[in-house]
Amino acid sequence: xxxxxxxNGVLYGMLLFxxxxxxxxxxxxxxxxxxxxxxxxxxxxxxxxxxxxxLDFWLALIVAPVLxxxxxxxxxxxxxxxxxxxxxxxxxxxxxxxxxxxxxLVQMIWGKLPVDYRVPPALDFxxxxxxxxxxxxxxxxxxxxxxxxxxxxxxxxxRSRVGLIIQASLSHPHMVAALGxxxxxxxxxxxxxxxxxAGIAGVIAGPALVTxxxxxxxxxxxxxxxxxxxxxGSLSGAFxxxxxxxxxxxxxxxxxxxLGDVLMALGVTRPIQGLLNDLWQVTVAQVGPVIPYLMxxxxxxxxxxxxxxxxxx
Amino acid sequence: xxxxxLHVRDLHAYYxxxxxxxxxxxxxxxxxxxxxxGRNGVGRSTTIKAIMGEVPPHGSILFKGIEIAGRKTHxxxxxxxGYVPENRDIFPGLTVRENLxxxxxxxxSTGRWTMQDMFEIFPRLEERAETKAGVLSGGxxxxxxxxxxxxxxxxxxxxxxxxxxxxxxxxxxxxxxxERIAERGVSILLVEQKLTIAxxxxxxLYVMGHGHMVFEGTPQALxxxxxxxxxxxxx
Numbered sequence: 392x393x394x395x396x397x398x399n400g401v402l403y404g405m406l407l408f409x410x411x412x413x414x415x416x417x418x419x420x421x422x423x424x425x426x427x428x429x430x431x432x433x434x435x436x437x438x439x440x441x442x443x444x445x446l447d448f449w450l451a452l453i454v455a456p457v458l459x460x461x462x463x464x465x466x467x468x469x470x471x472x473x474x475x476x477x478x479x480x481x482x483x484x485x486x487x488x489x490x491x492x493x494x495x496l497v498q499m500i501w502g503k504l505p506v507d508y509r510v511p512p513a514l515d516f517x518x519x520x521x522x523x524x525x526x527x528x529x530x531x532x533x534x535x536x537x538x539x540x541x542x543x544x545x546x547x548x549x550r551s552r553v554g555l556i557i558q559a560s561l562s563h564p565h566m567v568a569a570l571g572x573x574x575x576x577x578x579x580x581x582x583x584x585x586x587x588x589a590g591i592a593g594v595i596a597g598p599a600l601v602t603x604x605x606x607x608x609x610x611x612x613x614x615x616x617x618x619x620x621x622x623x624g625s626l627s628g629a630f631x632x633x634x635x636x637x638x639x640x641x642x643x644x645x646x647x648x649x650l651g652d653v654l655m656a657l658g659v660t661r662p663i664q665g666l667l668n669d670l671w672q673v674t675v676a677q678v679g680p681v682i683p684y685l686m687x688x689x690x691x692x693x694x695x696x697x698x699x700x701x702x703x704x
Numbered sequence: 705x706x707x708x709x710l711h712v713r714d715l716h717a718y719y720x721x722x723x724x725x726x727x728x729x730x731x732x733x734x735x736x737x738x739x740x741x742g743r744n745g746v747g748r749s750t751t752i753k754a755i756m757g758e759v760p761p762h763g764s765i766l767f768k769g770i771e772i773a774g775r776k777t778h779x780x781x782x783x784x785x786g787y788v789p790e791n792r793d794i795f796p797g798l799t800v801r802e803n804l805x806x807x808x809x810x811x812x813s814t815g816r817w818t819m820q821d822m823f824e825i826f827p828r829l830e831e832r833a834e835t836k837a838g839v840l841s842g843g844x845x846x847x848x849x850x851x852x853x854x855x856x857x858x859x860x861x862x863x864x865x866x867x868x869x870x871x872x873x874x875x876x877x878x879x880x881x882x883e884r885i886a887e888r889g890v891s892i893l894l895v896e897q898k899l900t901i902a903x904x905x906x907x908x909l910y911v912m913g914h915g916h917m918v919f920e921g922t923p924q925a926l927x928x929x930x931x932x933x934x935x936x937x938x939x
Binding site: 552555556558559561562563565566567568569570571572573574575 | 756758776777778781782786787789793795796797798802805806807809811852853856
Protein backbone atom coordinates (compact mmCIF):
# COMPACT_ATOMS: atom_id res chain seq x y z
CA UNK A 392 0.00 0.00 0.00
CA UNK A 393 2.82 2.37 0.86
CA UNK A 394 4.44 1.82 -2.54
CA UNK A 395 1.21 2.42 -4.43
CA UNK A 396 0.33 5.47 -2.41
CA UNK A 397 3.80 6.88 -2.96
CA UNK A 398 3.58 6.29 -6.70
CA ASN A 399 0.13 7.84 -6.86
CA GLY A 400 1.24 10.72 -4.68
CA VAL A 401 4.27 11.47 -6.82
CA LEU A 402 2.16 11.16 -9.94
CA TYR A 403 -0.48 13.54 -8.63
CA GLY A 404 2.30 15.86 -7.48
CA MET A 405 3.95 15.87 -10.90
CA LEU A 406 0.62 16.62 -12.57
CA LEU A 407 0.14 19.51 -10.17
CA PHE A 408 3.63 20.69 -11.01
CA UNK A 409 2.90 20.69 -14.76
CA UNK A 410 0.19 23.21 -13.98
CA UNK A 411 1.89 25.06 -11.15
CA UNK A 412 5.13 25.64 -13.06
CA UNK A 413 3.31 27.55 -15.79
CA UNK A 414 1.17 29.44 -13.33
CA UNK A 415 4.07 30.52 -11.16
CA UNK A 416 6.23 31.54 -14.17
CA UNK A 417 3.38 33.63 -15.53
CA UNK A 418 2.80 35.16 -12.13
CA UNK A 419 6.38 36.12 -11.50
CA UNK A 420 6.89 37.61 -14.96
CA UNK A 421 3.66 39.52 -15.32
CA UNK A 422 2.41 39.81 -11.79
CA UNK A 423 -0.85 38.20 -12.86
CA UNK A 424 -2.34 35.30 -10.98
CA UNK A 425 -4.04 33.54 -13.89
CA UNK A 426 -7.40 32.25 -12.68
CA UNK A 427 -8.01 30.62 -16.04
CA UNK A 428 -4.95 28.38 -15.78
CA UNK A 429 -6.91 25.32 -14.68
CA UNK A 430 -9.31 26.00 -17.55
CA UNK A 431 -6.46 25.49 -20.00
CA UNK A 432 -5.90 22.13 -18.32
CA UNK A 433 -9.56 21.30 -18.93
CA UNK A 434 -9.30 22.41 -22.55
CA UNK A 435 -6.32 20.08 -22.90
CA UNK A 436 -8.40 17.17 -21.66
CA UNK A 437 -11.34 17.93 -23.98
CA UNK A 438 -9.13 18.55 -27.00
CA UNK A 439 -7.31 15.34 -26.17
CA UNK A 440 -10.61 13.49 -26.00
CA UNK A 441 -11.89 14.92 -29.28
CA UNK A 442 -8.70 14.31 -31.22
CA UNK A 443 -8.44 10.75 -29.86
CA UNK A 444 -11.99 10.17 -31.09
CA UNK A 445 -11.30 11.49 -34.56
CA LEU A 446 -7.74 10.30 -34.98
CA ASP A 447 -5.76 8.74 -32.16
CA PHE A 448 -4.39 9.37 -28.69
CA TRP A 449 -0.74 9.77 -29.69
CA LEU A 450 -1.58 12.52 -32.13
CA ALA A 451 -3.75 14.14 -29.47
CA LEU A 452 -0.83 14.11 -27.07
CA ILE A 453 1.03 16.43 -29.44
CA VAL A 454 -1.70 18.44 -31.16
CA ALA A 455 -3.92 19.24 -28.15
CA PRO A 456 -1.18 20.98 -26.09
CA VAL A 457 -0.10 22.95 -29.16
CA LEU A 458 -3.67 24.14 -29.68
CA UNK A 459 -4.04 25.07 -26.02
CA UNK A 460 -0.69 26.85 -26.16
CA UNK A 461 -1.79 28.87 -29.19
CA UNK A 462 -5.02 29.83 -27.44
CA UNK A 463 -2.99 30.84 -24.39
CA UNK A 464 -0.62 32.97 -26.45
CA UNK A 465 -3.62 34.57 -28.18
CA UNK A 466 -5.24 35.36 -24.84
CA UNK A 467 -2.04 37.10 -23.73
CA UNK A 468 -1.51 38.99 -26.99
CA UNK A 469 -5.03 40.25 -27.61
CA UNK A 470 -6.57 40.02 -24.16
CA UNK A 471 -4.23 40.51 -21.22
CA UNK A 472 -1.89 42.93 -22.97
CA UNK A 473 -4.81 45.25 -23.69
CA UNK A 474 -6.22 44.92 -20.20
CA UNK A 475 -2.76 45.40 -18.67
CA UNK A 476 -2.87 49.20 -18.85
CA UNK A 477 -5.80 49.23 -16.42
CA UNK A 478 -3.72 47.53 -13.73
CA UNK A 479 -3.48 44.18 -12.01
CA UNK A 480 -7.00 44.12 -10.61
CA UNK A 481 -8.42 44.41 -14.12
CA UNK A 482 -6.12 41.61 -15.28
CA UNK A 483 -7.19 39.42 -12.40
CA UNK A 484 -10.86 40.00 -13.18
CA UNK A 485 -10.15 39.32 -16.84
CA UNK A 486 -8.68 35.87 -16.15
CA UNK A 487 -11.50 35.20 -13.67
CA UNK A 488 -14.08 35.94 -16.34
CA UNK A 489 -12.14 33.93 -18.90
CA UNK A 490 -12.33 30.85 -16.67
CA UNK A 491 -16.14 31.06 -16.74
CA UNK A 492 -16.22 31.70 -20.48
CA UNK A 493 -14.15 28.57 -21.10
CA UNK A 494 -16.28 26.51 -18.76
CA UNK A 495 -19.50 27.61 -20.44
CA LEU A 496 -18.08 27.01 -23.90
CA VAL A 497 -16.98 23.52 -22.91
CA GLN A 498 -20.48 22.79 -21.63
CA MET A 499 -22.03 24.13 -24.84
CA ILE A 500 -19.84 21.95 -27.03
CA TRP A 501 -19.44 18.74 -25.04
CA GLY A 502 -22.37 18.91 -22.62
CA LYS A 503 -22.53 18.84 -18.85
CA LEU A 504 -21.93 15.13 -18.38
CA PRO A 505 -18.49 13.56 -18.31
CA VAL A 506 -17.24 12.47 -21.72
CA ASP A 507 -16.02 8.96 -22.42
CA TYR A 508 -12.29 9.70 -22.57
CA ARG A 509 -10.57 6.37 -22.16
CA VAL A 510 -7.07 5.11 -21.68
CA PRO A 511 -5.68 4.19 -25.14
CA PRO A 512 -5.74 0.39 -25.71
CA ALA A 513 -1.96 0.30 -26.20
CA LEU A 514 -1.51 1.38 -22.58
CA ASP A 515 -4.49 -0.39 -21.08
CA PHE A 516 -2.72 -3.18 -19.21
CA UNK A 517 -1.28 -3.61 -15.73
CA UNK A 518 2.32 -2.48 -15.45
CA UNK A 519 3.17 -4.72 -12.51
CA UNK A 520 1.54 -6.66 -9.73
CA UNK A 521 2.53 -6.35 -6.12
CA UNK A 522 0.84 -8.20 -3.26
CA UNK A 523 -1.99 -9.14 -5.62
CA UNK A 524 -2.73 -5.54 -6.54
CA UNK A 525 -2.01 -4.29 -10.04
CA UNK A 526 -0.74 -0.90 -11.06
CA UNK A 527 -2.01 0.41 -14.43
CA UNK A 528 0.55 1.03 -17.17
CA UNK A 529 -1.14 4.29 -18.10
CA UNK A 530 -0.26 5.73 -14.72
CA UNK A 531 3.39 4.81 -15.25
CA UNK A 532 3.15 6.51 -18.63
CA UNK A 533 1.72 9.67 -17.02
CA UNK A 534 4.54 9.67 -14.52
CA UNK A 535 7.12 9.23 -17.27
CA UNK A 536 5.72 12.09 -19.37
CA UNK A 537 5.53 14.52 -16.48
CA UNK A 538 9.04 13.73 -15.25
CA UNK A 539 10.39 14.09 -18.80
CA UNK A 540 8.71 17.47 -19.20
CA UNK A 541 10.04 18.58 -15.84
CA UNK A 542 13.60 17.73 -16.92
CA UNK A 543 13.25 19.46 -20.28
CA UNK A 544 11.83 22.56 -18.60
CA UNK A 545 14.69 22.62 -16.12
CA UNK A 546 17.30 22.31 -18.89
CA UNK A 547 15.73 25.05 -21.00
CA UNK A 548 15.43 27.44 -18.07
CA UNK A 549 18.94 27.02 -16.75
CA ARG A 550 20.99 26.22 -19.85
CA SER A 551 19.54 28.12 -22.80
CA ARG A 552 19.73 31.80 -23.66
CA VAL A 553 15.94 32.02 -23.78
CA GLY A 554 15.83 30.47 -20.32
CA LEU A 555 18.28 33.07 -19.02
CA ILE A 556 16.20 35.85 -20.54
CA ILE A 557 13.10 34.43 -18.83
CA GLN A 558 14.91 34.19 -15.50
CA ALA A 559 16.18 37.74 -15.88
CA SER A 560 12.69 38.98 -16.74
CA LEU A 561 11.44 37.48 -13.49
CA SER A 562 13.38 40.08 -11.53
CA HIS A 563 13.77 43.07 -13.86
CA PRO A 564 11.67 43.04 -17.04
CA HIS A 565 12.41 46.73 -17.76
CA MET A 566 16.14 46.12 -17.64
CA VAL A 567 15.84 43.12 -19.96
CA ALA A 568 14.02 45.33 -22.48
CA ALA A 569 16.65 48.05 -22.09
CA LEU A 570 19.29 45.48 -23.08
CA GLY A 571 17.44 45.01 -26.36
CA UNK A 572 15.36 41.89 -25.71
CA UNK A 573 11.75 41.82 -26.87
CA UNK A 574 10.09 41.31 -23.48
CA UNK A 575 6.45 41.36 -24.68
CA UNK A 576 7.30 38.52 -27.06
CA UNK A 577 8.91 36.60 -24.19
CA UNK A 578 5.77 37.18 -22.09
CA UNK A 579 3.56 35.87 -24.86
CA UNK A 580 5.77 32.81 -25.30
CA UNK A 581 5.83 32.05 -21.58
CA UNK A 582 2.06 32.39 -21.39
CA UNK A 583 1.71 30.13 -24.43
CA UNK A 584 4.12 27.49 -23.15
CA UNK A 585 2.60 27.65 -19.66
CA UNK A 586 -0.85 27.04 -21.15
CA UNK A 587 0.53 24.22 -23.31
CA UNK A 588 1.96 22.52 -20.21
CA ALA A 589 -1.46 22.75 -18.58
CA GLY A 590 -2.84 21.29 -21.82
CA ILE A 591 -0.46 18.31 -21.66
CA ALA A 592 -1.51 17.71 -18.07
CA GLY A 593 -5.12 17.70 -19.28
CA VAL A 594 -4.47 15.24 -22.12
CA ILE A 595 -2.79 12.71 -19.85
CA ALA A 596 -4.97 13.25 -16.78
CA GLY A 597 -8.25 13.18 -18.74
CA PRO A 598 -8.48 9.39 -19.14
CA ALA A 599 -7.24 8.65 -15.62
CA LEU A 600 -9.46 11.14 -13.81
CA VAL A 601 -12.81 12.26 -15.17
CA THR A 602 -13.12 14.62 -18.11
CA UNK A 603 -16.03 16.87 -17.22
CA UNK A 604 -16.83 20.61 -17.15
CA UNK A 605 -16.16 20.87 -13.43
CA UNK A 606 -12.62 19.50 -13.63
CA UNK A 607 -11.13 22.98 -13.70
CA UNK A 608 -13.04 23.86 -10.54
CA UNK A 609 -11.82 20.75 -8.80
CA UNK A 610 -8.17 21.38 -9.53
CA UNK A 611 -8.06 25.19 -9.49
CA UNK A 612 -8.09 25.75 -5.71
CA UNK A 613 -5.46 23.05 -5.06
CA UNK A 614 -3.32 24.67 -7.72
CA UNK A 615 -3.39 27.99 -5.92
CA UNK A 616 -2.48 26.24 -2.69
CA UNK A 617 0.57 24.74 -4.42
CA UNK A 618 1.69 28.05 -5.88
CA UNK A 619 1.16 30.06 -2.72
CA UNK A 620 2.57 27.38 -0.45
CA UNK A 621 5.69 27.00 -2.58
CA UNK A 622 6.11 30.75 -2.77
CA UNK A 623 4.64 32.82 -5.58
CA GLY A 624 7.09 32.97 -8.43
CA SER A 625 9.37 30.19 -7.22
CA LEU A 626 9.71 27.17 -9.51
CA SER A 627 11.58 25.06 -7.00
CA GLY A 628 9.05 26.00 -4.34
CA ALA A 629 6.24 24.97 -6.67
CA PHE A 630 7.99 21.66 -7.29
CA UNK A 631 8.37 20.84 -3.60
CA UNK A 632 4.84 21.97 -2.79
CA UNK A 633 3.39 19.94 -5.68
CA UNK A 634 5.02 16.73 -4.49
CA UNK A 635 4.20 17.47 -0.86
CA UNK A 636 0.53 18.08 -1.52
CA UNK A 637 0.35 15.17 -3.95
CA UNK A 638 1.75 12.81 -1.33
CA UNK A 639 -0.20 14.21 1.59
CA UNK A 640 -3.48 13.96 -0.27
CA UNK A 641 -2.99 10.39 -1.46
CA UNK A 642 -1.70 9.16 1.88
CA UNK A 643 -4.46 10.90 3.78
CA UNK A 644 -7.07 9.10 1.72
CA UNK A 645 -5.40 5.77 2.36
CA UNK A 646 -5.11 6.15 6.12
CA UNK A 647 -8.24 5.05 7.87
CA UNK A 648 -7.36 5.73 11.48
CA UNK A 649 -8.95 8.25 13.78
CA LEU A 650 -7.45 10.08 16.74
CA GLY A 651 -9.43 7.78 19.01
CA ASP A 652 -7.85 4.69 17.42
CA VAL A 653 -4.39 6.09 17.99
CA LEU A 654 -5.08 6.89 21.63
CA MET A 655 -6.69 3.54 22.13
CA ALA A 656 -3.63 1.81 20.76
CA LEU A 657 -1.54 3.78 23.22
CA GLY A 658 -3.71 2.50 26.03
CA VAL A 659 -5.56 5.74 26.65
CA THR A 660 -9.26 5.34 27.04
CA ARG A 661 -11.53 7.97 25.65
CA PRO A 662 -10.95 10.96 27.92
CA ILE A 663 -13.84 13.13 26.79
CA GLN A 664 -17.45 12.27 26.47
CA GLY A 665 -20.33 14.17 24.97
CA LEU A 666 -20.09 16.68 22.16
CA LEU A 667 -16.38 16.22 21.53
CA ASN A 668 -16.89 12.50 21.32
CA ASP A 669 -17.36 12.74 17.55
CA LEU A 670 -13.97 14.37 17.15
CA TRP A 671 -12.25 11.14 18.20
CA GLN A 672 -13.93 9.18 15.50
CA VAL A 673 -13.03 11.37 12.55
CA THR A 674 -10.51 9.49 10.41
CA VAL A 675 -7.55 10.99 8.64
CA ALA A 676 -9.20 10.05 5.34
CA GLN A 677 -12.16 12.22 6.25
CA VAL A 678 -10.09 15.31 6.93
CA GLY A 679 -7.83 14.64 3.91
CA PRO A 680 -9.46 17.21 1.62
CA VAL A 681 -9.07 19.98 4.15
CA ILE A 682 -5.35 19.46 4.77
CA PRO A 683 -4.06 21.44 1.75
CA TYR A 684 -6.18 24.45 2.65
CA LEU A 685 -5.10 24.20 6.25
CA MET A 686 -1.51 24.24 4.99
CA UNK A 687 -2.31 27.34 2.95
CA UNK A 688 -3.75 29.17 5.93
CA UNK A 689 -0.89 28.16 8.20
CA UNK A 690 1.87 29.10 5.79
CA UNK A 691 0.29 32.49 5.20
CA UNK A 692 0.32 33.09 8.94
CA UNK A 693 3.84 31.85 9.64
CA UNK A 694 5.68 32.47 6.38
CA UNK A 695 3.70 34.81 4.13
CA UNK A 696 6.17 34.56 1.24
CA UNK A 697 5.69 30.79 1.01
CA UNK A 698 8.28 28.06 1.24
CA UNK A 699 10.81 29.49 -1.22
CA UNK A 700 9.18 32.72 -2.30
CA UNK A 701 10.96 36.02 -2.14
CA UNK A 702 8.30 38.25 -3.57
CA UNK A 703 5.95 40.21 -1.35
CA UNK A 704 2.39 40.12 -2.59
CA UNK B 705 29.36 71.47 -36.21
CA UNK B 706 29.03 67.68 -36.23
CA UNK B 707 25.56 66.23 -36.23
CA UNK B 708 24.29 65.24 -32.79
CA UNK B 709 24.23 61.59 -31.75
CA LEU B 710 21.25 62.29 -29.53
CA HIS B 711 19.09 65.35 -30.01
CA VAL B 712 16.22 65.94 -27.59
CA ARG B 713 13.84 68.79 -28.39
CA ASP B 714 11.01 70.11 -26.23
CA LEU B 715 10.50 66.87 -24.30
CA HIS B 716 7.51 66.63 -21.97
CA ALA B 717 6.67 63.69 -19.73
CA TYR B 718 3.99 62.87 -17.18
CA TYR B 719 3.60 60.48 -14.27
CA UNK B 720 -0.13 59.99 -14.11
CA UNK B 721 -1.48 63.54 -13.96
CA UNK B 722 1.65 65.26 -12.73
CA UNK B 723 3.66 67.04 -15.37
CA UNK B 724 7.34 66.17 -14.71
CA UNK B 725 9.26 67.40 -17.76
CA UNK B 726 8.40 70.85 -19.13
CA UNK B 727 10.13 71.01 -22.49
CA UNK B 728 13.61 69.60 -22.00
CA UNK B 729 16.06 70.18 -24.86
CA UNK B 730 19.68 69.06 -25.12
CA UNK B 731 22.09 67.18 -27.31
CA UNK B 732 25.01 64.76 -27.11
CA UNK B 733 27.54 64.71 -29.97
CA UNK B 734 29.57 61.68 -31.10
CA UNK B 735 32.37 60.79 -28.69
CA UNK B 736 31.26 63.38 -26.16
CA UNK B 737 30.82 62.97 -22.40
CA UNK B 738 27.87 65.11 -21.36
CA UNK B 739 26.59 65.39 -17.80
CA UNK B 740 23.05 66.07 -16.73
CA UNK B 741 23.11 67.52 -13.22
CA GLY B 742 20.47 68.59 -10.77
CA ARG B 743 18.96 67.89 -7.40
CA ASN B 744 16.71 64.97 -6.60
CA GLY B 745 13.27 65.21 -8.11
CA VAL B 746 14.00 67.71 -10.89
CA GLY B 747 13.39 65.09 -13.57
CA ARG B 748 16.85 63.79 -14.49
CA SER B 749 15.93 60.11 -14.27
CA THR B 750 12.57 60.76 -15.91
CA THR B 751 14.42 62.34 -18.83
CA ILE B 752 16.38 59.19 -19.58
CA LYS B 753 13.42 56.95 -18.90
CA ALA B 754 11.45 58.96 -21.43
CA ILE B 755 14.29 58.61 -23.93
CA MET B 756 14.30 54.82 -23.38
CA GLY B 757 10.54 54.69 -23.81
CA GLU B 758 9.92 53.51 -20.24
CA VAL B 759 7.91 56.67 -19.58
CA PRO B 760 5.79 57.84 -22.54
CA PRO B 761 7.62 60.80 -24.13
CA HIS B 762 5.96 63.82 -25.75
CA GLY B 763 8.28 65.76 -28.03
CA SER B 764 11.10 64.86 -30.37
CA ILE B 765 14.00 62.53 -29.61
CA LEU B 766 16.39 62.00 -32.52
CA PHE B 767 18.97 59.24 -32.09
CA LYS B 768 21.47 58.99 -34.95
CA GLY B 769 18.94 60.96 -36.99
CA ILE B 770 16.08 58.53 -36.29
CA GLU B 771 12.96 59.63 -34.39
CA ILE B 772 12.71 57.23 -31.42
CA ALA B 773 9.92 58.92 -29.42
CA GLY B 774 7.06 56.41 -29.26
CA ARG B 775 9.17 53.36 -30.09
CA LYS B 776 9.39 50.33 -27.83
CA THR B 777 12.24 50.07 -25.31
CA HIS B 778 13.89 47.03 -26.87
CA UNK B 779 13.79 48.59 -30.35
CA UNK B 780 15.49 51.72 -29.01
CA UNK B 781 18.14 49.57 -27.33
CA UNK B 782 18.72 47.71 -30.60
CA UNK B 783 19.39 50.98 -32.39
CA UNK B 784 22.47 51.32 -30.17
CA UNK B 785 21.30 53.23 -27.12
CA GLY B 786 22.54 51.79 -23.85
CA TYR B 787 20.99 52.47 -20.45
CA VAL B 788 22.46 51.81 -17.01
CA PRO B 789 19.70 52.49 -14.50
CA GLU B 790 20.16 54.05 -11.09
CA ASN B 791 19.02 51.03 -9.09
CA ARG B 792 21.48 48.86 -11.04
CA ASP B 793 19.00 46.07 -11.75
CA ILE B 794 21.45 43.20 -11.96
CA PHE B 795 19.85 39.78 -12.37
CA PRO B 796 20.57 38.41 -8.89
CA GLY B 797 19.88 34.72 -9.58
CA LEU B 798 22.17 34.57 -12.60
CA THR B 799 25.95 34.37 -12.49
CA VAL B 800 28.19 37.30 -13.39
CA ARG B 801 29.01 35.62 -16.70
CA GLU B 802 25.32 35.04 -17.50
CA ASN B 803 24.56 38.67 -16.68
CA LEU B 804 27.22 39.81 -19.14
CA UNK B 805 26.02 37.31 -21.73
CA UNK B 806 22.49 38.75 -21.60
CA UNK B 807 23.98 42.17 -22.36
CA UNK B 808 24.81 40.88 -25.83
CA UNK B 809 22.02 41.44 -28.28
CA UNK B 810 22.60 38.17 -30.12
CA UNK B 811 24.39 34.90 -29.50
CA UNK B 812 27.17 35.92 -31.84
CA SER B 813 29.85 38.01 -30.23
CA THR B 814 29.76 41.72 -30.06
CA GLY B 815 31.34 44.74 -31.68
CA ARG B 816 33.66 46.95 -29.68
CA TRP B 817 33.63 44.94 -26.46
CA THR B 818 34.13 41.28 -25.62
CA MET B 819 33.73 39.53 -22.31
CA GLN B 820 37.52 39.27 -22.17
CA ASP B 821 37.78 43.09 -22.41
CA MET B 822 35.48 43.40 -19.41
CA PHE B 823 37.54 40.93 -17.42
CA GLU B 824 40.72 42.84 -18.27
CA ILE B 825 39.23 46.13 -17.14
CA PHE B 826 37.81 44.54 -13.98
CA PRO B 827 39.73 41.41 -12.98
CA ARG B 828 37.35 41.17 -10.04
CA LEU B 829 34.51 40.25 -12.43
CA GLU B 830 36.55 37.39 -13.85
CA GLU B 831 37.35 36.09 -10.37
CA ARG B 832 33.65 36.07 -9.62
CA ALA B 833 32.44 35.02 -13.09
CA GLU B 834 30.59 31.95 -11.84
CA THR B 835 29.22 33.62 -8.70
CA LYS B 836 25.59 34.65 -8.46
CA ALA B 837 25.47 38.37 -9.15
CA GLY B 838 23.19 38.94 -6.17
CA VAL B 839 26.03 38.47 -3.70
CA LEU B 840 28.38 41.04 -5.25
CA SER B 841 29.17 44.25 -3.38
CA GLY B 842 27.54 47.51 -4.45
CA GLY B 843 30.61 48.65 -6.33
CA UNK B 844 30.98 45.32 -8.11
CA UNK B 845 27.32 45.41 -9.09
CA UNK B 846 27.77 48.89 -10.53
CA UNK B 847 30.71 47.68 -12.62
CA UNK B 848 28.70 44.66 -13.73
CA UNK B 849 25.73 46.74 -14.91
CA UNK B 850 27.96 49.07 -16.89
CA UNK B 851 29.87 46.18 -18.45
CA UNK B 852 26.63 44.34 -19.20
CA UNK B 853 25.30 47.32 -21.14
CA UNK B 854 28.63 47.68 -22.98
CA UNK B 855 28.36 44.05 -24.14
CA UNK B 856 25.46 45.20 -26.32
CA UNK B 857 27.87 47.53 -28.19
CA UNK B 858 25.97 50.80 -27.73
CA UNK B 859 26.95 53.98 -29.58
CA UNK B 860 25.68 56.06 -26.69
CA UNK B 861 25.39 54.99 -23.08
CA UNK B 862 23.20 56.76 -20.52
CA UNK B 863 24.38 56.18 -16.95
CA UNK B 864 22.12 57.16 -14.04
CA UNK B 865 24.01 58.05 -10.82
CA UNK B 866 26.77 55.45 -11.13
CA UNK B 867 28.65 56.78 -8.08
CA UNK B 868 25.71 56.73 -5.69
CA UNK B 869 26.67 55.01 -2.45
CA UNK B 870 30.14 53.96 -3.61
CA UNK B 871 33.44 54.39 -1.77
CA UNK B 872 35.77 57.17 -3.04
CA UNK B 873 38.03 54.52 -4.54
CA UNK B 874 35.16 52.95 -6.51
CA UNK B 875 33.99 56.40 -7.60
CA UNK B 876 37.46 56.96 -9.03
CA UNK B 877 37.22 53.63 -10.88
CA UNK B 878 33.82 54.48 -12.34
CA UNK B 879 35.27 57.74 -13.66
CA UNK B 880 38.17 55.88 -15.27
CA UNK B 881 35.83 53.37 -16.89
CA UNK B 882 33.68 56.15 -18.34
CA GLU B 883 36.76 57.77 -19.86
CA ARG B 884 37.84 54.44 -21.37
CA ILE B 885 34.38 53.98 -22.83
CA ALA B 886 34.55 57.41 -24.46
CA GLU B 887 38.03 56.61 -25.85
CA ARG B 888 36.45 53.86 -27.94
CA GLY B 889 34.14 56.37 -29.56
CA VAL B 890 31.07 55.76 -27.40
CA SER B 891 29.16 58.89 -26.36
CA ILE B 892 28.15 59.16 -22.72
CA LEU B 893 25.25 60.89 -21.02
CA LEU B 894 26.12 60.93 -17.32
CA VAL B 895 23.34 61.75 -14.89
CA GLU B 896 24.61 62.88 -11.50
CA GLN B 897 23.56 64.74 -8.43
CA LYS B 898 27.06 65.54 -7.25
CA LEU B 899 29.74 67.38 -9.18
CA THR B 900 32.56 64.96 -8.22
CA ILE B 901 33.38 63.07 -11.39
CA ALA B 902 31.12 65.11 -13.67
CA UNK B 903 33.34 68.22 -13.57
CA UNK B 904 36.45 66.15 -14.13
CA UNK B 905 35.45 64.05 -17.14
CA UNK B 906 32.64 65.94 -18.91
CA UNK B 907 33.09 67.95 -22.10
CA UNK B 908 29.84 69.78 -21.50
CA LEU B 909 27.28 69.89 -18.70
CA TYR B 910 23.60 70.67 -18.38
CA VAL B 911 21.93 71.63 -15.13
CA MET B 912 18.27 70.80 -14.65
CA GLY B 913 15.84 72.74 -12.49
CA HIS B 914 12.18 71.77 -12.12
CA GLY B 915 11.55 69.95 -15.40
CA HIS B 916 13.69 72.09 -17.72
CA MET B 917 17.31 73.09 -18.36
CA VAL B 918 18.71 76.04 -16.43
CA PHE B 919 22.34 75.87 -17.55
CA GLU B 920 24.37 74.61 -20.48
CA GLY B 921 28.15 74.95 -20.80
CA THR B 922 31.65 73.70 -20.11
CA PRO B 923 32.94 72.65 -16.68
CA GLN B 924 34.90 75.93 -16.51
CA ALA B 925 31.76 77.95 -17.22
CA LEU B 926 29.86 76.09 -14.51
CA UNK B 927 32.65 76.65 -12.01
CA UNK B 928 32.54 80.36 -12.84
CA UNK B 929 28.74 80.58 -12.47
CA UNK B 930 28.32 80.66 -8.69
CA UNK B 931 24.69 81.77 -8.91
CA UNK B 932 23.60 78.67 -10.83
CA UNK B 933 25.55 76.35 -8.58
CA UNK B 934 24.10 77.98 -5.46
CA UNK B 935 20.54 77.92 -6.68
CA UNK B 936 20.36 74.55 -8.43
CA UNK B 937 23.13 72.30 -7.19
CA UNK B 938 24.41 72.99 -3.72
CA UNK B 939 22.43 71.91 -0.76
